[in-house]
Amino acid sequence: MLRQPRGCADCPVGRASSVGHGGACPFIDRQRRAGHLLYLEGDDADGAWFIKRGTVALYRSRCGDTEPTVRAVRFAGAFIGLESLVRATYADTARAVAEVTVCGISREGLDHWIGPPWSPARTALEVTLRDEHVDRLSHTTGHGSAISRVAEWLAREGPRGVALELPRQIVADLLGMRPETLSRAIAALRDRGAITADRTQITIVDSDLLLGPPNA
Amino acid sequence: MLRQPRGCADCPVGRASSVGHGGACPFIDRQRRAGHLLYLEGDDADGAWFIKRGTVALYRSRCGDTEPTVRAVRFAGAFIGLESLVRATYADTARAVAEVTVCGISREGLDHWIGPPWSPARTALEVTLRDEHVDRLSHTTGHGSAISRVAEWLAREGPRGVALELPRQIVADLLGMRPETLSRAIAALRDRGAITADRTQITIVDSDLLLGPPNA
């Protein structure tokens, strides 16, 4: 049996690993200083962390253009990097806000720890992680003009046909704007030649023009 | 063995329930018409659904004041109401956007299906659901003035001491505003007498004044 750091029997991860009842926790704890970069958005998602002490900020950049903004903060008791289970790359950049203690595990270790594929809990976890991820994409937090948010959303959801089915009121809510503003943004993209749109459907004509010129 | 609807062997939930290998899926499928209310924010969270066909919109109201807005949309293959595992009440109102087929399960059934407490996958799922929920609270999507968003955030996070530890830049990102705007909002709340604040810490003086008069 591995020597476990003190307190692991009280830690949710330790408990789930039967620490104190003959089990060994596969997570390895480390100290990181304030500002330490845990992982970078877009890097290979090769592991996850459990935060034992301290605070971690999750940054995400919008479409690669501007500098990333904080999309969430994680405190002691949270996991970060769990997208390793369902994605090839990290969805965020994780940085320690203050000094932290994090317990890390490799992707393989995580895969093994979580248990067999198609167990109910793992299935629910994976579906939740995937949904959470696409939510975040829509939810480009206010930053960016209404037109660019609509354009990014269309570029992402258009191919899946979603734009055709959802009422404008719901789309406006998702993008954090008023129906009137959405209508104007759609009109602007139509004038730009990127889409054709009437009040019942939207078709992407030119993907380059969609995201291309915010300055036109 | 229960009779399973066709296609359950291909459904993630069915697979996780070993349908086709002697298992029975505890979820029961139902048809619901467009606009059907599946559950209401604040109601007892007494079960979850898996969306087999169609689209469901999740609405959430801000602090009870205005009418709810759509915070997310769930498509076929998603779960809704999984917060039954970690919360006493539903966090959102779920409404069918178009005609849907949803497979429902009671809270007890879900608890049993997900497997024993303190299994690794269930632990990770529960932590993820809880974090997702608090994220959503911060993430009051743009709607509402800067001052009211800051006030709600302070009212929620202040007691936990979070406001004291996070740098303003991060708080501003979380609330979807610029640091300058955050600073002005804090100054306005200080002038209102709701808080005392200098550049290193914030103390709530009068909770009523915080959320109370948006018209003052």
Next chain:
DNA sequence: CGCCCTGTTGACAAAGGTCAACTAGCGTGG
């Protein structure tokens, strides 16, 4: 002790919210 970084304050501009009028499409009922 001084520099740098974070936060604050001010003035201005622009983006988006609000209110109102109008139109198209759809469902309902005669």
Next chain:
DNA sequence: CCACGCTAGTTGACCTTTGTCAACAGGGCG
């Protein structure tokens, strides 16, 4: 089957809010 009315969406005008740019101040760390 057609007409009516309702709801969702569009467009216009105006105004508030917030973002932007710039200068400044306080605190912490070297």
